[in-house]
Amino acid sequence: MRNLISVLAIFGAVWVVGFLLRQYAPVSEKEDIATLTYLAERGLPEAQYLLADRYYLGDGVPEDYAETARLYRLAAEQEFADAQYELGFMCKNGTGVPLSFERAYMWFRVGKDKRPRAAATAV
Numbered sequence: 001m002r003n004l005i006s007v008l009a010i011f012g013a014v015w016v017v018g019f020l021l022r023q024y025a026p027v028s029e030k031e032d033i034a035t036l037t038y039l040a041e042r043g044l045p046e047a048q049y050l051l052a053d054r055y056y057l058g059d060g061v062p063e064d065y066a067e068t069a070r071l072y073r074l075a076a077e078q079e080f081a082d083a084q085y086e087l088g089f090m091c092k093n094g095t096g097v098p099l100s101f102e103r104a105y106m107w108f109r110v111g112k113d114k115r116p117r118a119a120a121t122a123v
Helices: 002-024 029-041 045-057 065-076 081-093 101-112 116-122
Strands: none
Touching: 029 045, 045 065, 045 081, 065 081, 081 101
């Protein structure tokens, strides 16, 4: 009985290590983009924000400011403060969206409570 418990304990430890390696092992950029896209399409604001950053920088996807603004907006409408702040800057500069100081101010104000220092310097 003691040997069986030892074998099960070792098997369990090996399984846990394998699971963790699969969870935290680096993935290819293509897999990373596919995962972010999958999660963003399902409404996860963090994924929408991260994917928007990729489109803004052209990191693994074509640089596309309109898509960046669309994804930031989806995340911002779910009260994701970083996306509200970034969308405010895009509106302020007319990057990917029509230039609008009113919209920029609105997004900075909405995000102000969550990121007061950053929003205060932007407005």
